[in-house]
Amino acid sequence: QVQLVESGGGVVQPGRSLRLSCAASGFTFSNYGIHWVRQAPGKGLEWVAVVSSDGSNKYYADSVKGRFTISRDNSKNTLYLQMNSLRAEDTAVYYCARRGIAATGDSWGQGTLVTVSS
Amino acid sequence: QSALTQPASVSGSPGQSITISCTGTSSDVGGYNYVSWYQQHPGTAPKLLIYDVSNRPSGVSNRFSGSKSGNTASLTISGLQAEDEADYYCSSYTSSSTYVFGTGTKVTVL
Numbered sequence: 001q002v003q004l005v006e007s008g009g010g011v012v013q014p015g016r017s018l019r020l021s022c023a024a025s026g027f028t029f030s031n032y033g034i035h036w037v038r039q040a041p042g043k044g045l046e047w048v049a050v051v052s053s054d055g056s057n058k059y060y061a062d063s064v065k066g067r068f069t070i071s072r073d074n075s076k077n078t079l080y081l082q083m084n085s086l087r088a089e090d091t092a093v094y095y096c097a098r099r100g101i102a103a104t105g106d107s108w109g110q111g112t113l114v115t116v117s118s
Numbered sequence: 119q120s121a122l123t124q125p126a127s128v129s130g131s132p133g134q135s136i137t138i139s140c141t142g143t144s145s146d147v148g149g150y151n152y153v154s155w156y157q158q159h160p161g162t163a164p165k166l167l168i169y170d171v172s173n174r175p176s177g178v179s180n181r182f183s184g185s186k187s188g189n190t191a192s193l194t195i196s197g198l199q200a201e202d203e204a205d206y207y208c209s210s211y212t213s214s215s216t217y218v219f220g221t222g223t224k225v226t227v228l
Binding site for chain 2: 035037044045046047050057059060061062063095101102103104105106107108109110111
């Protein structure tokens with residue numbers, strides 16, 4: 001079955017960097033676009049970024065543009081999110097989600113928590 | 119990229135029907151049939167309920183249905199059950215090739 005497993009979360013100081021990973025299995029990874037979506041503690045869902053199936057097209061939310069970079073390695077069935085210049089407001093659970101039958105994701109991982117704090 | 123507008127909370131008694139609205143603009147909800155709905159229980163990942171405005175994935179109860187009129191999409195839950203108590207989010211593709219979620223609605227079963 002479709003499985004997405006995020007990793008790389010943790011506590012990081014403001015201004016520092018962190019890279020998240022999302023390991024995919026159970027489907028042909030290279031055929032699907034993949035999203036990153038985040039959820040701050042006690043808050044709603046916020047779309048972060050999406051990358052096309054071949055990695056050639058990438059789009060970002062205004063709140064992370066210029067600081068975050070989405071990428072993928074289809075040979076490793078893995079999605080990445082490089083997060084630079086982190087701010088307190090980036091504190092959230094970060095989910096990866098497959099852009100399948102639903103535009104914003106039909107299968108989601110369990111999430112990884114990123115805490116930006118000094 | 120303003121969030122789509124949903125009511126903060128909706129409640130109903132078991133067996134009743136409730137409707138959650140999701141209001142956007144002609145650049146998102148009104149311009150595309152790429153509206154999805156998700157259910158999220160505390161501490162878990164969102165679960166897809168509806169895609170492309172009104173389609174249900176395999177395995178999702180037919181008590182959930184979706185529709186759209188103009189810039190507003192709606193999710194209706196019929197025959198409300200205790201397990202339907204959760205947070206619900208809509209989402210849409212936008213004219214900027216980005217995506218946007220709704221503000222979220224907490225459903226309470228009385």
